[in-house]
Each structure stands twice: as C-alpha cells, then as structure tokens.
Amino acid sequence: MAKAERIRIYDVARVAGVSVATASKALNDTGRMTEQTRERVKQTAAALGFRPNAMARALTQQRSFTIGLLTNDTYGRFTLPVMAGVAEALVDQGVSVFLCGIEDDAALGQIHVDAMRDKQVDGIIAAGKRIDRRLPVDLSNLAIPVVYVFTEGPEDAITLVSDDEQGAREAVEWLVQLGRKRVVHITGPASFASVAAREAAYRDVVGAGAQVLNGPWSEAWGHEAVARLWDGAGPHPDGIFCGNDQIARGVVDALRERGVDVPVDVSVVGFDNWEIVAAATRPPLSTVDMNLKEMGREAGRLILQLAEGKAVSAGIRKLPCKLLVRQSCGSALRASHSNGEARLGI
Amino acid sequence: MAKAERIRIYDVARVAGVSVATASKALNDTGRMTEQTRERVKQTAAALGFRPNAMARALTQQRSFTIGLLTNDTYGRFTLPVMAGVAEALVDQGVSVFLCGIEDDAALGQIHVDAMRDKQVDGIIAAGKRIDRRLPVDLSNLAIPVVYVFTEGPEDAITLVSDDEQGAREAVEWLVQLGRKRVVHITGPASFASVAAREAAYRDVVGAGAQVLNGPWSEAWGHEAVARLWDGAGPHPDGIFCGNDQIARGVVDALRERGVDVPVDVSVVGFDNWEIVAAATRPPLSTVDMNLKEMGREAGRLILQLAEGKAVSAGIRKLPCKLLVRQSCGSALRASHSNGEARLGI
DNA sequence: CAACGTTGATAAAACGGTTTCTCAAGCATC
DNA sequence: GATGCTTGAGAAACCGTTTTATCAACGTTG
Missing domain, CATH: 3.40.50.2300 (Response regulator)
Incomplete structure (x- = not known):
C-alpha cells in the first residue's frame, strides 16, 4: 500500500501537457502564462499529490x-x-x-x-x-x-x-500597592546579571529599607533565608519578592511550617513562572512570566x-515580562480575572 | 571578514589537479586511484576547508x-x-x-x-x-x-x-527488603496503561493486603491520599510506592506536616526521577528512573x-528501569554509593 | 606480437527542481 | 507590408554532488 514513487514536477508537467519550466513557474506563481494554463497545472499537481523535493529546491x-x-x-x-x-x-x-x-x-x-x-x-x-x-x-x-x-x-x-528590570518593578510595585510595608528580596547569586537587574528595580521601588539576600537558586535557599529573617532580630517582612520560583516555593513552604500565613500575613511573588513549581505551590505562586x-x-x-x-x-x-497573579500575594483589588488567573497587563 | 564564497568540490579538484569525479571518490574513500592521489585530494580539501553541500549530496x-x-x-x-x-x-x-x-x-x-x-x-x-x-x-x-x-x-x-512492571517490582521489592510490612500504592488514574502495569507488579510483590489509591497525577492528590490513609481507621502504612514523583512529593510533604518522619516511620518511593521534583523533595526522593x-x-x-x-x-x-535510591526510604544496607547516590543495578 | 586484464583517471549523466534565454505567434503601428 | 512590441511557452543551463560508463596506458600472457 505504501506509495513507493514520489511524484516529480516532471510528472506534473507531462500530465498537464506543458514543459517542466512552465510547470515550475505555474506552481510558484512566477513567469508569464495564461491564467488558464497556470490553473490547469496547479490542479494537476494537486490531483497527483505533488510535493516539491525540498533538497532540489534548496540547491537552486x-x-x-x-x-x-x-x-x-x-x-x-x-x-x-x-x-x-x-x-x-x-x-x-x-x-x-x-x-x-x-x-x-x-x-x-x-x-x-x-x-x-x-x-x-x-x-x-x-x-x-x-x-x-x-x-x-x-x-x-x-x-x-x-x-x-x-x-x-x-x-x-x-x-x-x-526585561528583568521591568518585570521586577511590576512585581514589587504590586506588593507595595497591596499595602505591604516591609518587602525584602530573596534571590540568586549576585554574579548573575539578571539578579542585579531585578535587585536594582526592587531597590528603586522600595527605596530606604531595602534588604537583599543572595544565595543559590534552590528551594533549600528559600528555607534558609526565611530562617534568617524570622529567627533574627527586627520586624518580620510582610512581603517577599523572590528571584525565582524555586526560591519562592522554598519560602512559602518554610513560612507555612512556621505557621506564618501566606498570603494573609506575608505576600510572596516569584519569578519565571515555571508551571511545575509555581502552580504546585500551596498557595499557587504569583510570579513574573518572562514571555x-x-x-x-x-x-x-x-x-x-x-x-x-x-x-x-x-x-x-x-x-x-508579565506579572501573573495567583493566590500567594493576597486578594488583589486590581486583579481582573481570566481563566481563573488574574493577569496584569504590561 | 566573513567568508562569502563556499568552497565547492570543483575548487578542490582544480587545486589538486584532478577531475571532480576523482575528487569525490577520493574524499568518500570509494573508487580506485593511487593512494598518493587520494591523499593529495584529501589534504587539498582540508587545506581549503572544504565541506560538502549536504543538499547536493542528499539529492543524489x-x-x-x-x-x-x-x-x-x-x-x-x-x-x-x-x-x-x-x-x-x-x-x-x-x-x-x-x-x-x-x-x-x-x-x-x-x-x-x-x-x-x-x-x-x-x-x-x-x-x-x-x-x-x-x-x-x-x-x-x-x-x-x-x-x-x-x-x-x-x-x-x-x-x-x-518496562513499568519491572521498575515497579524493583521499587516495591526494595521497600519489602527494608523491612516494610504495610506498603500501599498511591498512583494516577486507572485509565493509564502504565498505572495498571505498575499496580500489577505491586500486587504481585506484596500479595494479600495490597491497597491501591487512584487519583490525579498531582502533588495535591498525594496530600489527599495521605489524609485518607491517616485519618481513616486501621493501621497506618510504613511504606508508600507512588505512581510518580509529583504524587510522591505531595505524600512526603503531607507526612512531614503530620509529624510523620520520612524515612524513619515511613519509606516513600516515587516514579519518573523528574529531577526538579525528586531532588528538591525533603528528604530527596528515591525513585524509579525510566532511562x-x-x-x-x-x-x-x-x-x-x-x-x-x-x-x-x-x-x-x-x-x-533503574531504581535510584536517595534518602526517602531509609538507610539501605544494600545501597552502594556513587556520586552521593546509590544506584541499584537492573 | 596480438589479445587481454588491470589500473587510474575522466567525461558525462543523473538527482529534481528553478531560472535565464530564446523564440514563434499575434497584434498594433506607421 | 515591413517593423517593433508583447505574450506565452519551451529549451537549456544551472545548483553541487555522486555514480556510471568510458578510455588510455600499462603490464601479462599465450
């Protein structure tokens, strides 16, 4: 049942009763000929199931x-x-x-x-x-x-x-608009350019009182950073902007284990929108999607x-980037719903 | 600086002082010619940086x-x-x-x-x-x-x-050899053939007392399944074989939240070895790698x-498949270490 | 020395298209 | 009626390889 022989343009030309040159031009809408001829060739090609050999075509x-x-x-x-x-x-x-x-x-x-x-x-x-x-x-x-x-x-x-800077800015501004007063930034190694860009935007938005913790891009680092913040002296943050979703997931898990309610007590936003991580976090993670x-x-x-x-x-x-609002940063007055998720336009 | 013209076999032939046919055969180690000629052509081609046009080659x-x-x-x-x-x-x-x-x-x-x-x-x-x-x-x-x-x-x-059946068998046998007496199976929807295959192997190993819970392939289902098992009547499991790593992660998280120690009280094994999930689980997940x-x-x-x-x-x-032993099922006497992970041969 | 294999190399024909060039026919113009 | 322009179509060259057929030169053999 398998069709052994492929149809060549030669076959099309023969059946349509024209030369190979004409057939080629007819099929590529180039050259000059009566519309009638062109149409006849095209129909013949379609009827025969002709598909040009891409190799031969590429060669010329x-x-x-x-x-x-x-x-x-x-x-x-x-x-x-x-x-x-x-x-x-x-x-x-x-x-x-x-x-x-x-x-x-x-x-x-x-x-x-x-x-x-x-x-x-x-x-x-x-x-x-x-x-x-x-x-x-x-x-x-x-x-x-x-x-x-x-x-x-x-x-x-x-x-x-x-645009890391813009994405980070939207995330932090969102936290601020939610009424969060002490927003910290838990992020990856300082050697990454994107870490610097996101940090710069964060600092720009929060102004004085900015606090940045650098560590590996892992859930474990999210846990550790929370330990440092909550076990140390001083007031606890009420908003956390994380450098990626893995860190954010670690943060959310650590907070839950400490009895801190997300998003009631603390709002958390991640970065990357890595679905497997962000959507499985409890509550699902608001995060910045890099498009x-x-x-x-x-x-x-x-x-x-x-x-x-x-x-x-x-x-x-x-x-x-686009901020994707899920449940980890609290009920957002400004959020418009679509597909069960609220998207904030850019 | 960009090299505009590509070297063709024609150029190689001309420089080497042979015909195109000879050049082709020299480079492809076909045809007959003195070893000297062949070598000369090859060296010329190398010197010129000749690379055959794959399109032309494919055509013939x-x-x-x-x-x-x-x-x-x-x-x-x-x-x-x-x-x-x-x-x-x-x-x-x-x-x-x-x-x-x-x-x-x-x-x-x-x-x-x-x-x-x-x-x-x-x-x-x-x-x-x-x-x-x-x-x-x-x-x-x-x-x-x-x-x-x-x-x-x-x-x-x-x-x-x-070979789902073989992989599942290894996982469950491993749990049994660790001394686990009540091993349950939390897995995905029964409509999947691989669910059936893994379940069959599980039942075959544990024999009477087998218990299978079907649900979605999600962390959330892992949580829910643990709730059913621990909130219901009857003795609690001391070993859990999960249908995939996401379920396993949900199970491990749920157990920790209940104060059940993994792997001391319960051993957990997953399936898939999806690194992002399995390695980030606390403790890291033993799981079946499908190679x-x-x-x-x-x-x-x-x-x-x-x-x-x-x-x-x-x-x-x-x-x-290959069972990959990490920490979620307890210290294994038989585990041989390599790269910090113990691998059990197939 | 004639007939015959081998050997080393080449010319030319593919491969399946596209594109340029050529050309006959048809028609308008002067 | 000779000239020139336009139109539609085909012949042939080409793209860069591989492969087949051909062939001259060179021993070998009887």
Whole structure:
C-alpha cells in the first residue's frame, strides 16, 4: 500500500501537457502564462499529490527553509518555551527547526555548527539560559544570520532578552500597592546579571529599607533565608519578592511550617513562572512570566527577515515580562480575572 | 571578514589537479586511484576547508542525514531526555534532528509530517508521553522508517517503551527488603496503561493486603491520599510506592506536616526521577528512573539501521528501569554509593 | 606480437527542481 | 507590408554532488 514513487514536477508537467519550466513557474506563481494554463497545472499537481523535493529546491534557491536552534539548556527550562515560539512563527512559512543541544561542550558545539552549515540552514538561533554568558561557540563571522536569545552575543549582534528590570518593578510595585510595608528580596547569586537587574528595580521601588539576600537558586535557599529573617532580630517582612520560583516555593513552604500565613500575613511573588513549581505551590505562586514563547516567536520572525535578506537593526531588545497573579500575594483589588488567573497587563 | 564564497568540490579538484569525479571518490574513500592521489585530494580539501553541500549530496544519495522527531509532549518532561539520547546516538553519524512539537493538533501534525517528507528525512521518531495513546497523525504507510517511543504505534511497528512492571517490582521489592510490612500504592488514574502495569507488579510483590489509591497525577492528590490513609481507621502504612514523583512529593510533604518522619516511620518511593521534583523533595526522593535517555539512544540506533536499509524486527521492546535510591526510604544496607547516590543495578 | 586484464583517471549523466534565454505567434503601428 | 512590441511557452543551463560508463596506458600472457 505504501506509495513507493514520489511524484516529480516532471510528472506534473507531462500530465498537464506543458514543459517542466512552465510547470515550475505555474506552481510558484512566477513567469508569464495564461491564467488558464497556470490553473490547469496547479490542479494537476494537486490531483497527483505533488510535493516539491525540498533538497532540489534548496540547491537552486540557496534557501533550505531550515534553521538551527543551538542551546546549552539541556533541561529545557528556558529553551522549550522559546523553541515552541520559534516553531510557531516559522511553521507557516514551511521552515523547520534543527534542535542542537550542546551542553557546555565547545567541541560538540562546533560539530553542530558545522553540520548546520553543511545543511545550509538559513539562520541560527542561539539560545541560552543566562543573558550574561556566551555559548561555547563562535558564530560571529559565519555568513549565516544569527539571532541571540537569552544569551550574550557579540557587540553588534541581534539579541533578545527579557526585561528583568521591568518585570521586577511590576512585581514589587504590586506588593507595595497591596499595602505591604516591609518587602525584602530573596534571590540568586549576585554574579548573575539578571539578579542585579531585578535587585536594582526592587531597590528603586522600595527605596530606604531595602534588604537583599543572595544565595543559590534552590528551594533549600528559600528555607534558609526565611530562617534568617524570622529567627533574627527586627520586624518580620510582610512581603517577599523572590528571584525565582524555586526560591519562592522554598519560602512559602518554610513560612507555612512556621505557621506564618501566606498570603494573609506575608505576600510572596516569584519569578519565571515555571508551571511545575509555581502552580504546585500551596498557595499557587504569583510570579513574573518572562514571555519566553513570545521571545521565541520574535526570534523566529527576525531570523526569517534576515534569511530573506532584509536588514534588521542590531542591538539588544528587551521584551517585557508579565506579572501573573495567583493566590500567594493576597486578594488583589486590581486583579481582573481570566481563566481563573488574574493577569496584569504590561 | 566573513567568508562569502563556499568552497565547492570543483575548487578542490582544480587545486589538486584532478577531475571532480576523482575528487569525490577520493574524499568518500570509494573508487580506485593511487593512494598518493587520494591523499593529495584529501589534504587539498582540508587545506581549503572544504565541506560538502549536504543538499547536493542528499539529492543524489537519496539520504538527507536528517531525521524528524515528532512529539506531543510540549512540556518536554519525557521528550527532552529522549531527544538528548537520540541526538547523542546520531551526531557521530552526521545526522541532524528536526524537532516538531504538535500538541494534540492533527492538522499541525500533518503539516509537520508533510514538511518532513518534503525535506526527505531518513526516518521519523514518534515520541509521546503515554504508551497507550497514539499521536494524532498517521505514519503507517509513509515509505519512511518510523520508530515509536513511549507512544502507541500500529500493530507491526517498532516500538520502545519502559518496562513499568519491572521498575515497579524493583521499587516495591526494595521497600519489602527494608523491612516494610504495610506498603500501599498511591498512583494516577486507572485509565493509564502504565498505572495498571505498575499496580500489577505491586500486587504481585506484596500479595494479600495490597491497597491501591487512584487519583490525579498531582502533588495535591498525594496530600489527599495521605489524609485518607491517616485519618481513616486501621493501621497506618510504613511504606508508600507512588505512581510518580509529583504524587510522591505531595505524600512526603503531607507526612512531614503530620509529624510523620520520612524515612524513619515511613519509606516513600516515587516514579519518573523528574529531577526538579525528586531532588528538591525533603528528604530527596528515591525513585524509579525510566532511562529515557537510553531509550532515545536506542531509538536513534534503530532509525539509523532502518535508514541504512537494514532490517529491524518489529514489535514492542521494553527497556529496563533503574531504581535510584536517595534518602526517602531509609538507610539501605544494600545501597552502594556513587556520586552521593546509590544506584541499584537492573 | 596480438589479445587481454588491470589500473587510474575522466567525461558525462543523473538527482529534481528553478531560472535565464530564446523564440514563434499575434497584434498594433506607421 | 515591413517593423517593433508583447505574450506565452519551451529549451537549456544551472545548483553541487555522486555514480556510471568510458578510455588510455600499462603490464601479462599465450
């Protein structure tokens, strides 16, 4: 039952009674011919189930309708949503995506980059998990367009990152508007650029009395930070802005174990909107969503433009984050409901 | 600085002073010629940095050195490790992987399958998240080899799944060997085939006194199940085998909140080894690892053989699981340490 | 020395499309 | 009626490889 032979344009031309050249032009809406001929060829092709061989087409057109997605984010925390967005933006154009995970292995990275070049990809999207770290490959003079997402690129690169400062600002302002007077910031290692950006926004909003605790990106650190805050002297916080959802979950769990009510006594907001963590926290975590999928879509659009030869201005583009309000920061007067979750527009 | 022109085999031939045909054969180790000529061509190619155009090559060879990975597992819980294994098995052979996420959208699936056909993929790996559900696409008469991983395929398909029964058996036997007398099973919805398989193994090991609680695959269900067991009449369990890590985490959290000590009073084992959940649980969760990466490697090997025209016997292949002992089931006499974790061989 | 294998290398034909060039026919213009 | 322009279509070149068929040169053999 399997169809062994694929239909070639040669077959279409023969059946439609035209030359191969005419058939090609008819199907691609190029060249000149009577509308009647064009239509006849198209119908013949459809009837025969003709699909052009992408390899042959790529050979002449110098376009493979293929792009490479290079990433060192094996676990997929950041890359998967990005990937989904990229694919979504490109599938309509018939562009497929090579996924290449390279860990932090420069040699493996080179292998994949070489493979991409051999396969004539129209562009490469380099995606990472830190905006202040580079992938272990050099893509700078490649004759192929490159877009950097969530990773550091060369000076004159086209780079997409989330607007950490804006996202953090929204989160902290939300806590303040809820009436919280003592908001502290429990976050990751100070060496991360995003930690600095979020901290800066936090400090800017709360002004005097800011307190920042740095530690690892783990639930355990959330527990420990709560211990420090509650076991130490001085008044306890009534609002906690966490650097990511894992820390936030640790914080919420620790507070519950101490009998501190979230969100009645303390409001907690996370960062990342990692569903598996944020949604399973009790109560579900309000958090800042980085719109990774939209970043992927934008990356897809950009790489497509570049592949088509259009110019795209270089530089770093910060895409806005969105505060996602769940139950961990208290009943919010301003929250408008949708799908059981309240979203605060950007 | 960017190299505009790519080196073609034509250039290599000219510089080496041979014909294109000879150059091709020299580089592919085919044909006949003096070893001297072959070496000269190879060195010329290396010096010029020649890399063959994969499109052109695919056109003649009828092999694109490309495979498609089709999946409906958007979150990547199952697919990402599989993907990593597939890529690992294929990268040496110069084979690249198209990743195509299709949710449960049949139309989208068809688009991706068509795109793969157009791009002449040498094979398709269909990966899912349930062994008893099919992807919403028909790959049965495609003239392209297909391997099914963690999803249901046609009767005569080549299918890879984890050996749930064996994994569950190891987990429950481990609990029994630790001296646990009342082991219950808290698991997912009975409609899942893997739930049935794990339950069967559990019942087989514990014999009379088996108790199974079905619910959703969530932490919340873990909490609720513990409430039922501890608030109800009768003796409390001293061992709990959970259907997945999320349930297990809910169970462990619930027990801690009740003051029940894990692992002193109760031993808990999960299933899946979803690191983000299992490792963050306090104490870290013993769990059954499904060896997804190895499944991916095996899928890669199989699709490669099929692409090369070799025959592969059809049928369902169950790959063994591995019990991963952490701290949630108590000090294990038999546990041998490695990397701070004890692994029990299969 | 004629017939015959081998050997090393090349010319040319694929592969399946796209694109450029050429050309005959039809028609308007002067 | 000769000239020129437009239109519709096809022949052929091309993209960059691989592969097949061909062939000259060179022993070997009878």
